Amino acid sequence: MPQELSGADILVQALCDLGVDHVFGYPGGAVLPIYDALFRQNRIKHILVRHEQAATHAAEGYARSTGKPGVVLVTSGPGATNAVTGITDALLDSIPMVVITGQVATHLIGTDAFQEADTIGITRHCTKHNYLVKDPAQLGAVVHEAFHIATSGRPGPVVIDIPKDVQVATAAYRAPGTIRHKTYRPQVKPEQGLVEAAVEMLAAAERPILYTGGGVINSGPCASMLLHELARATGAPVTSTLMGLGAFPASSGQWLGMLGMHGTYEANMAMHDADLMVCLGARFDDRVTGRLDAFSPRSKKIHVDIDRSSINKTVRVDLGIVGDVGRTLEDMVRIWKARGHQKNDLSAWWRRIAEWRAKDCLDFPEDGGEIMPQRAIRALYEASKARKPIVTTEVGQHQMWAAQHFGFERPNRWLTSGGLGTMGYGLPAAIGAQIGNPRALVIDIAGEASIQMNIQELATATQYRLPVKVFILNNEYMGMVRQWQDLTYDGRHAESYSAALPDFVRLAEAYGWTGLRIERPDELDGGIATMLDTPGPVLVDCRVAKLANCLPMIPSGAAHTEMILQADQVSGTMADEAKALV
Amino acid sequence: MHIHPAPAERHTLSVTVDNEAGILARIAGMFSARGYNIESLTVADVTADESISRITIVTSGAQANIDQIIAQLDRLVPVHKVADLTALGPHVERELALVKVAGVGDHRIEALRLADVYRARVVDATTGSFVFEVTGASEKVDTFVGLMREVGLVEVARTGVAAIARGREAV
Numbered sequence: 001m002p003q004e005l006s007g008a009d010i011l012v013q014a015l016c017d018l019g020v021d022h023v024f025g026y027p028g029g030a031v032l033p034i035y036d037a038l039f040r041q042n043r044i045k046h047i048l049v050r051h052e053q054a055a056t057h058a059a060e061g062y063a064r065s066t067g068k069p070g071v072v073l074v075t076s077g078p079g080a081t082n083a084v085t086g087i088t089d090a091l092l093d094s095i096p097m098v099v100i101t102g103q104v105a106t107h108l109i110g111t112d113a114f115q116e117a118d119t120i121g122i123t124r125h126c127t128k129h130n131y132l133v134k135d136p137a138q139l140g141a142v143v144h145e146a147f148h149i150a151t152s153g154r155p156g157p158v159v160i161d162i163p164k165d166v167q168v169a170t171a172a173y174r175a176p177g178t179i180r181h182k183t184y185r186p187q188v189k190p191e192q193g194l195v196e197a198a199v200e201m202l203a204a205a206e207r208p209i210l211y212t213g214g215g216v217i218n219s220g221p222c223a224s225m226l227l228h229e230l231a232r233a234t235g236a237p238v239t240s241t242l243m244g245l246g247a248f249p250a251s252s253g254q255w256l257g258m259l260g261m262h263g264t265y266e267a268n269m270a271m272h273d274a275d276l277m278v279c280l281g282a283r284f285d286d287r288v289t290g291r292l293d294a295f296s297p298r299s300k301k302i303h304v305d306i307d308r309s310s311i312n313k314t315v316r317v318d319l320g321i322v323g324d325v326g327r328t329l330e331d332m333v334r335i336w337k338a339r340g341h342q343k344n345d346l347s348a349w350w351r352r353i354a355e356w357r358a359k360d361c362l363d364f365p366e367d368g369g370e371i372m373p374q375r376a377i378r379a380l381y382e383a384s385k386a387r388k389p390i391v392t393t394e395v396g397q398h399q400m401w402a403a404q405h406f407g408f409e410r411p412n413r414w415l416t417s418g419g420l421g422t423m424g425y426g427l428p429a430a431i432g433a434q435i436g437n438p439r440a441l442v443i444d445i446a447g448e449a450s451i452q453m454n455i456q457e458l459a460t461a462t463q464y465r466l467p468v469k470v471f472i473l474n475n476e477y478m479g480m481v482r483q484w485q486d487l488t489y490d491g492r493h494a495e496s497y498s499a500a501l502p503d504f505v506r507l508a509e510a511y512g513w514t515g516l517r518i519e520r521p522d523e524l525d526g527g528i529a530t531m532l533d534t535p536g537p538v539l540v541d542c543r544v545a546k547l548a549n550c551l552p553m554i555p556s557g558a559a560h561t562e563m564i565l566q567a568d569q570v571s572g573t574m575a576d577e578a579k580a581l582v
Numbered sequence: 583m584h585i586h587p588a589p590a591e592r593h594t595l596s597v598t599v600d601n602e603a604g605i606l607a608r609i610a611g612m613f614s615a616r617g618y619n620i621e622s623l624t625v626a627d628v629t630a631d632e633s634i635s636r637i638t639i640v641t642s643g644a645q646a647n648i649d650q651i652i653a654q655l656d657r658l659v660p661v662h663k664v665a666d667l668t669a670l671g672p673h674v675e676r677e678l679a680l681v682k683v684a685g686v687g688d689h690r691i692e693a694l695r696l697a698d699v700y701r702a703r704v705v706d707a708t709t710g711s712f713v714f715e716v717t718g719a720s721e722k723v724d725t726f727v728g729l730m731r732e733v734g735l736v737e738v739a740r741t742g743v744a745a746i747a748r749g750r751e752a753v
Contacts, residue, residue: 124608125615129659132603149659183600184659309653312646576583 004170007136007162008037011100014143016043017175020071022062022435023047024055028075029115030102033167047435047464050456052079054428056086056157057417057454060095061432064415065390065440067220069096069151070432076102077115080161081122085422087157088126092419093243094218096155098146099127105165106134119161128156129184134163137171148179153186154307155218186306190323195331197319198278198302202332203341205276205300207349208236211259214243214418215281215305215325217411223326224248224411227280229333235343237353239267241282243418246408256353257362260288261554262400265361266353268560271296273352279303281325284315285419294559304328361552361565362404371521373398373473373544377405377445380471383528385409389441390433392416394426394450397479397550402445404550424453427470431457434466441469441532448474448541449498458511461537469531470539472504475546483549487564488556488574508539518542590642592621593668594675594745595652596753597637600660601627608658609637618643618651622677622720622742634662638745665753667745675745679723684711685734693733700726711736 005013011034015023024047027035038046049055052074059070070090074083080101090097104113120132129149133139139162146158202208210231216223224247231238231254238248239259248255257264259271268290271277277299282288284303289295292314301317303310304325311320321328364374377398391406392415393399399416408414415433417425426444434442444451451472461468481496505515514534518527518541531538552563557577599605606625613620622640627633641651648666655664667673681702683693690712697704697714700722706713716726720743727738747753 120604121607124604125611181659183662307657309650309657311653313650313653316646580583 007167008033010173012037024058025073030076052082057428058432061429062436065433066436072099080119089420090157096151097157103163130159140173188324190328207275209274210238212244213241213282216247219326226329246414249409250407266356272560274299387441392426392429398447398473423450443469449478462512504541514538595639596665598662601635624742672748679740681714682736689733
């Protein structure tokens with residue numbers, strides 16, 4: 001019989017057995033036994049954030065950049081409710097995360113005790129799964145199972161709610177072996193017959209397109225290499241969702257850029273005119289498809305996804321393959337070669353793509369008087385690309401400009417809140433990424449509105465001496481809201497002006513950061529160089545053109561062929577049907 | 583702008599789940615979160631060791647919605663199996679209702695006569711009331727309850743549908 005441990009010690013021991021090296025958290029009454037257990041050991045390092053939401057985003061940044069699950073520890077009640085936004089973010093973007101929440105003692109549950117919240121009830125629909133552990137003897141097994149569920153299949157967040165008395169009570173703990181869950185068995189290996197059919201469809205296609213998503217990143221770096229191999233073998237153009245950027249190198253001639261609402265003209269037109277679309281680990285989000293009945297109307301569609309419920313959810317496909325996208329790509333490449341398929345003559349298809357590319361849709365007007373935000377992103381990319389930076393973003397125009405103008409060459413280096421669109425994601429995610437990649441250059445491309453949603457995390461970076469760089473595109477507006485108001489509501493800017501902004505440079509300095517300001521185009525390159533060369537954390541307040549719009553854009557409810565390309569088209573109003581589509 | 587609901591068809595699903603705390607909330611919550619209908623839901627454990635519950639859900643939606651409901655149910659961690667009995671073919675659906683009727687004289691006699699026709703059993707009687715137990719397909723229960731309205735219906739308790747496929751195989 002192994003020695004009995006307290007629930008708190010069982011938790012810490014199980015985390016160690018699972019290879020956890022960092023926990024992002026914030027202490028409180030209902031997790032004091034766990035914090036004491038952490039204090040009495042030195043294998044797991046705890047990163048103290050300044051708000052529980054930031055702990056979850058930091059864990060996401062850590063997970064997305066390392067491929068390992070992020071671990072969060074928060075107290076009951078407000079600790080848990082503050083974590084809900086980040087948990088939901090991880091659910092929508094399929095990020096592996098385990099969140100440990102303290103709970104009031106079991107005999108107090110349901111009595112409206114101090115700092116009691118129904119964490120299991122609240123997180124039931126924003127987690128992949130959750131547990132309330134009432135018996136310390138089951139805690140170890142639950143922790144191991146939670147990691148298994150969070151990291152396998154379609155990854156996602158798992159909450160373990162542990163009442164305080166369960167943290168104190170003792171039980172025996174032994175690390176379980178390989179977990180074979182009685183009900184949860186995600187299908188990893190695709191059905192061979194379906195993969196063979198997919199290969200034959202690819203071999204016969206005249207206008208194929210590969211449409212890739214975050215699943216390729218989640219599947220691991222091998223999946224990105226296999227994607228490259230499949231693209232090379234077939235000669236097909238590649239486009240990607242926001243979440244999938246980096247899985248395919250932006251420098252490749254087969255890269256069309258991102259698709260969807262703020263995707264490139266060539267990517268959206270190619271999606272529209274393709275005769276075969278192969279969707280790899282993406283989920284036909286409304287930001288990608290635009291108006292559904294006009295989405296890629298003439299293509300045969302293949303969808304590879306590890307989550308069966310993603311297939312035929314919004315877009316009916318001709319061939320659905322349930323399985324890990326990396327395993328499927330491996331089989332596709334193998335079968336393609338085994339059957340001796342040669343690259344089809346796609347020259348007519350590529351000629352049409354060249355015509356769309358000639359529109360140069362990411363071009364932007366520039367008069368030299370003020371810094372255009374697109375120019376700032378391109379300058380940042382040029383100055384930093386040799387150092388292979390990890391880029392995080394907040395949410396809004398700056399995020400889309402970063403997606404459009406920063407070149408992503410490899411996976412796990414682009415961390416952004418895609419599904420939930422959470423402002424305040426970028427700074428804590430950058431902190432988590434820097435913890436997981438101590439020597440990497442980590443840059444949060446931010447907006448002046450978003451950054452204020454988790455600005456308190458400047459202190460976290462200071463405390464742990466993390467050399468994170470924050471690059472704020474400051475246009476004094478919640479720019480994407482303002483852009484939509486111009487497009488949809490005749491330019492009535494309801495509450496979208498960022499009034500009473502702080503002096504970001506002095507704010508940074510107050511937190512122990514270096515603060516820099518860039519105001520004129522001729523200061524841009526020098527300012528970026530200073531940011532990159534300055535050791536320690538640096539915040540840059542880059543003043544950009546206030547009313548620049550993020551283009552191209554598919555207005556809500558419109559088809560891929562109805563892109564807005566020019567700035568002078570961004571004004572007017574819309575029918576109620578379009579307004580309701582968001 | 584007006585919102586128009588899509589046409590719907592009725593499906594009976596049988597879901598076997600781990601009999602753990604919160605499983606019903608997980609399933610009912612998934613339906614409400616994703617905007618699916620629940621017309622009826624019954625649940626009880628069905629194994630000797632009480633480890634597995636069987637849930638029968640009657641829902642409605644377009645076929646694509648039904649497929650999506652099945653896939654969404656299937657990805658809940660404690661769910662063992664989801665079977666669409668309507669799509670699988672012939673199956674038996676039954677529900678039980680307790681129907682309280684109050685009245686005197688002709689109404690009372692008529693209620694008893696109708697109950698006999700519908701094979702409803704009298705499970706409680708006073709000088710001024712009956713409680714009938716009626717079992718059958720939902721339509722039969724509906725019809726019986728409708729008839730009782732005319733002879734002094736007081737209240738109804740219904741179990742919702744339990745269903746099982748015909749033949750010797752388990753789902």
